[in-house]
Amino acid sequence: MMQWVIGIDGGGTKTVGCAADVTGKVLGWVEKGPSNYHITGVAKFTAVIASIIDELAVSLNLKKVDLLVVSLGLAGADRIRDKDIVIGALAGLGLTCNYLINSDAKIALVAGLGKAEGIVLIAGTGSIAYGINRQGAVIRAGGWGHLASDEGSGYAIGRQAVVRGIRAAEGRDKATVLMDMIMEYAGLTSWNDMIGYINNQSTSKGNIAAFAQVVGDAAKQGDQVAIEIVKQAGDALASLVESVITRGFGWGEPVQVCMYGGIVTNILMVRERLEEALAKRANLVACKTQPVEGAVRLGLEWVQNKV
Amino acid sequence: MMQWVIGIDGGGTKTVGCAADVTGKVLGWVEKGPSNYHITGVAKFTAVIASIIDELAVSLNLKKVDLLVVSLGLAGADRIRDKDIVIGALAGLGLTCNYLINSDAKIALVAGLGKAEGIVLIAGTGSIAYGINRQGAVIRAGGWGHLASDEGSGYAIGRQAVVRGIRAAEGRDKATVLMDMIMEYAGLTSWNDMIGYINNQSTSKGNIAAFAQVVGDAAKQGDQVAIEIVKQAGDALASLVESVITRGFGWGEPVQVCMYGGIVTNILMVRERLEEALAKRANLVACKTQPVEGAVRLGLEWVQNKV
Structure with missing residues (x-):
């Protein structure tokens, strides 16, 4: 038996999943379609996450009962209501693993700076600046969606x-x-x-x-x-x-x-x-790293804190 | 038997139909949902127009065979390809009347100035300036849709x-x-x-x-x-x-x-x-008139030129 974790970067155009063992060694990757549930709806979001877990388990020959945590970075997941909806949907998958929900910006910050402290600026289709200071406070600017302009995006x-x-x-x-x-x-x-x-x-x-x-x-x-x-x-x-x-x-x-x-x-x-x-x-x-690496890192930290 | 005409102002949020006799006397009004076929699709557009004709005929006790012309003002109808699509769809209604297709801006111009010469500025949800000069040339500014800003709308x-x-x-x-x-x-x-x-x-x-x-x-x-x-x-x-x-x-x-x-x-x-x-x-x-009145006027002009 080998225990493992999954990091997921769920975006409006694609979703990247990355499996790692508990030492942080990357075992495999998989890429799927969009999973921003605000856009796709909850059912499709859940299906995408389920298919990522299934594919990684099958292709890496790992057991789902040995999966410790799925660490997700999702747009809009800073809000408690969003978190509740997502957690509720994932519970329906019937797995024994824990789910960690963070914002897409937070996993990018962790991937880019190696820790949840500092600022990440994301400017792709949309734009947002997202910071976590030494006191752990989250400060955001932009990222309100394309209607309100996503300036500089x-x-x-x-x-x-x-x-x-x-x-x-x-x-x-x-x-x-x-x-x-x-x-x-x-x-x-x-x-x-x-x-x-x-x-x-x-x-x-x-x-x-x-x-x-x-x-x-x-x-x-x-x-x-x-x-x-x-x-x-x-x-x-x-x-x-x-x-x-x-x-x-x-x-x-x-x-x-x-x-x-x-x-x-x-x-x-x-x-x-x-x-x-x-x-x-x-x-x-x-940055040359990928945001999903931040999700993996947060998943591993959760495992370490649990032990 | 009384011959009659219909003017229609078909917009993205509502569609106004107005019936008049050949002297220009208004006989009745009806209002329906959106009929911008770029948004609603051709089938729904056609259904809205059909229901306007039907309702006016029934409520005014007029015969569809005595309907001479349906004069429409439609968004995007300046382009020949759009006109062809609309005319094709309306032909499917199987009526004997003629269909006149003009842009929503042109019927507003005619309603506002009483003739197809001058400029109309429309600033509602969207915005456009639309002019027809003495030589009959059409000149437009704006009106490219909300993405490209519809400045001042x-x-x-x-x-x-x-x-x-x-x-x-x-x-x-x-x-x-x-x-x-x-x-x-x-x-x-x-x-x-x-x-x-x-x-x-x-x-x-x-x-x-x-x-x-x-x-x-x-x-x-x-x-x-x-x-x-x-x-x-x-x-x-x-x-x-x-x-x-x-x-x-x-x-x-x-x-x-x-x-x-x-x-x-x-x-x-x-x-x-x-x-x-x-x-x-x-x-x-x-303006205090309604754009649909321009559609009626263009319909009556068509009747007069035909005689």
């Missing part, structure tokens, strides 16, 4: 590229090569087709967020509108981090900030802007 | 109120009484509940747009953030109209501009801002 950057293009097409803004680059990326032959593209029900938030990389490329080539958009995004992300520092960490020595997501790791101009804006208040690190 | 104003409130809650913006007013309107006891409200699947674009009236009220009371939001909206709407004037009407005498929608008719500060910005280029009229 891929969605916000992509959307801004569309907005500026529309204005240019109507003589209300300067037309630059960014419009052509966005059109080409979306497979459109005329900017007028953009109205159909953005309003099409099959166009997802992810499709709009995908424009962000195009904006980053255009900025690198010197496109003025793209540079403006990217700089605004960098400033917006800096303001999220600054808000967390001010409310939770004060004005002492620079705070450790780890960064995840395509916007901060792939768009150099965003990172430069962030470093400039936060030079005196933060040490920024672009 | 109720949705944009409501969304901005949420964005500013989030920033204030996170110490990134000044907190004003607008936050309390929005919370009260949404039935929330804490601003933190706003994250659940805006991301709830039952919260519609209309719910967000409804915040606009609260912003208007707060601005009237002198709330600084509300005043900023409302002024920005006024400027954005002015820029839509200006774009249409510049591209389609040139720099001659002031252009007739009729206005529809709660934002321009109910929020005084928006209208003042618009009048100021467009003083030299436009004569602005807030």
Whole structure:
């Protein structure tokens, strides 16, 4: 018999599961579809988690009775009501393991800094700055979802590229090569087709967020509108981090900030802007680990504390 | 036997039908649910139109064989592909009448100015400036849907109120009484509940747009953030109209501009801002007619031209 743990990073587009033994040695990975239950509903969320546990058990030839803990990082799981719903749903799986529920941001923080202290800035399709200070208090900025803008996120950057293009097409803004680059990326032959593209029900938030990389490329080539958009995004992300520092960490020595997501790791101009804006208040690190590793680590800590 | 016509204003939230005799005398009204086929799908669109025709015929004791024309104003119907789809769907009803398809903006223009020449500015949940010049050319600005912002619309104003409130809650913006007013309107006891409200699947674009009236009220009371939001909206709407004037009407005498929608008719500060910005280029009229009356008028013109 070998005791084991599972870490799960459950997101709006995909869910990553990672199994490890109690020494922390990674045994296997599995990737499934979305499991943000706010979007997928509870039934589908539960099915995704169940299939991850099953697949890992089968492929690694491990027994579910030897599984000690499933440690999940889930969007929105900071709220007690959400936790109750999730725990209730997972209880229905009838397993003997414990379930640990943390937010997706907290597991990323732990994965990035190795401990639940400091700040994580995530800027992918959405954006959030999430901090836990020495006293254990949680401080968040942003992360309210795409409607309220998720400033500096891929969605916000992509959307801004569309907005500026529309204005240019109507003589209300300067037309630059960014419009052509966005059109080409979306497979459109005329900017007028953009109205159909953005309003099409099959166009997802992810499709709009995908424009962000195009904006980053255009900025690198010197496109003025793209540079403006990217700089605004960098400033917006800096303001999220600054808000967390001010409310939770004060004005002492620079705070450790780890960064995840395509916007901060792939768009150099965003990172430069962030470093400039936060030079005196933060040490920024672009992360190469995966957030799910933080879930595994929290699972292992739970096991150790239990012994 | 009495020959008759129907005008229909088909929108994303409701559909208004109006029957008239060939002299233009209004015989009856009926209101149904949404009929923007981009949103509802073609089948539901067709069912709504069929039920309007049926109900008017039955309640007015008129025969469908005496119905000469159904004149529709539909979102997105400027494009030939959309027209073909709509005409094809309506042909399935098996009626002998003719169908006239125009955009929702064009029927509003005709209702507001009495002819298909001039500019209409619509600022309700969404926003658009739509002009037809003396040469018959159509010039549009805005109206690309809520993702690309519909600047100055109720949705944009409501969304901005949420964005500013989030920033204030996170110490990134000044907190004003607008936050309390929005919370009260949404039935929330804490601003933190706003994250659940805006991301709830039952919260519609209309719910967000409804915040606009609260912003208007707060601005009237002198709330600084509300005043900023409302002024920005006024400027954005002015820029839509200006774009249409510049591209389609040139720099001659002031252009007739009729206005529809709660934002321009109910929020005084928006209208003042618009009048100021467009003083030299436009004569602005807030409309009391209903857009569907423009559909009826276009239907009657078709009948007269046919005779």
